[in-house]
Amino acid sequence: MANRQEVDFSGLSCPIPITDYPRVLLAHGGGGKLSQDLIRKMFLPEFSNAMLEPLHDGAVFPVDAGRLAFSTDSYVINPIFFPGGDIGKLAVNGTVNDLAMCGAKPLYLSVGLIIEEGLPMEDLWRVVRSMQLAAKEAGVAIVTGDTKVVEKGKGDKLFITTSGVGVIAPGVVIGPTAASVGDKIILSGFIAEHGIAIMSVREGLEFEARLESDSAPLNELVNVMLQASMSIHVLRDPTRGGVASALNEIAQASKVGITISEDRIPLSEGVRGACEILGLDPLYVANEGKLLAFVPPADAEAVLQAMRSHPYGRDAVIVGEVVANHPGTVVMKSTIGGSRVVDMLSGEQLPRIC
């Protein structure tokens, strides 16, 4: 895919000498010399920026009067490296996207690392480097962080919690309660790619087509959408629980009905086949680089065209609309004619998918 970053390690070596420290030790999270080494040799040079540099208890930045968005997500994905990305890229893009879904321009990120003792030092470095590349693509700075190490067997390689702060432009009012009858529902592209990529790796499945996570920062896409219309009502990235859960949450929060058409939903042949083999409904499978937008009908075409001009929205389509009937419920018209209720996911479909 266009713009899909790959971490480049050519000519680079881990800044902590792996002959001395091949694996992360408990002391790397202990607050003493080894912690300082990790911060000064690995994190500071990689995330380098003026706000991180003082290594204060927090970062300080100036703001203009207005509205800020503030968001957090913890990432526990297994495996930590997968086709199309890794836990670091996912953690940066995920929080960037949560802010973008508030209509905010993401500015600053914090990173909390919980490392299992024994993680190869080079794996940590690859993740850190990937976070910085993702931050760079999204145009955000990682300004503060924290590192903890837990004993072997008390964690699972690496958990990352990112939080972020962004600024909302005057006039933008986007939220899950704002869906209105008549709104067109736009989906930015092919669904279920992230979840299927992860499950394929975990199950050891090989497919003809390489299935990759769609992890991507959506803030620039949202920016071009807002330039096309300031009247966008709802934005949501359908991550855990997939498109079905996201639509149900919005239908309930806005107290409206939602109808979608099965044949409009972009689904690649590769993902469709993998879903059949894995026994998964793609509507419930996680995405990490897609968004749903609820737009008043008058502006829908302009927003759609704006999305298609951007690499992360080039496959955008209108998949449904908001209706007055069946408030709180999502109904899908199937390809063969009938219609069925698309319920909230009950139980755990895909553990540790993000």
Next chain:
Amino acid sequence: MANRQEVDFSGLSCPIPITDYPRVLLAHGGGGKLSQDLIRKMFLPEFSNAMLEPLHDGAVFPVDAGRLAFSTDSYVINPIFFPGGDIGKLAVNGTVNDLAMCGAKPLYLSVGLIIEEGLPMEDLWRVVRSMQLAAKEAGVAIVTGDTKVVEKGKGDKLFITTSGVGVIAPGVVIGPTAASVGDKIILSGFIAEHGIAIMSVREGLEFEARLESDSAPLNELVNVMLQASMSIHVLRDPTRGGVASALNEIAQASKVGITISEDRIPLSEGVRGACEILGLDPLYVANEGKLLAFVPPADAEAVLQAMRSHPYGRDAVIVGEVVANHPGTVVMKSTIGGSRVVDMLSGEQLPRIC
């Protein structure tokens, strides 16, 4: 101690029926119905506030023009319940304190929970309730969050990452590089209480005096200090690595020497005895409700008196000063006469102390 909160469960029962769900399941973090239940029945009513209510991807709040502080910390403490607190209280107070150490008034917190499958539901609820009580005492709102559940054996009961945003008043310039020769160094009270309380529980030690964590929010204490002097140079809460590590970091960041007097450092008999039994140097043991302040000599007495007027600073003393000699090094004059270099902690003294 005055103001030390205790979680009160009288007349209350866990809002998730523990007959149905005695333990946290993977599905409670899966993004489906059980996740929604946990959020709507437990988190929303407890953390209740207008910004959390919409359950958006992030919280939105207004700001005035100025400077904000932004901080994060991950908590992996073992055990999660201990004398004087629990992981939830610690996580809220810790981030409140990180913001306060930037000279900021803490406003909003985010919470990322990583739960090990099988955690008793009632334990989760006790922690959530404790977080809300701590937030209330500190005067902050928990406005956004995320919950993940990992398989049994892939985590350890509960890890919490809190991030926070606070506002810095005009004229306040506090940072670890700002220590100046002549500054008096004030310590807000008795040291090593948190670390020793945790180690005593872990080692199964019983002492005559009940040893409790000092976990406390320090933002109000900082507020009264700033009312006494706007010229405070550095604030630091000596958590992991203790007073010794905090002073070393400041000496290095500010490129100054630091001298402290051993006989000035407040140390209770109980903690002193426990340190001897456990073989720990109290200067390196974590505190969770204490601060170090570097204050120009002209303002030191006023700041000290202001601190003593507050419950969390009533035992404050001047423990040392900033000198031009030995830049980057901390020297302690011992009670019996001589002096020794107090080095940075090397290696891991106390794993998972916070």
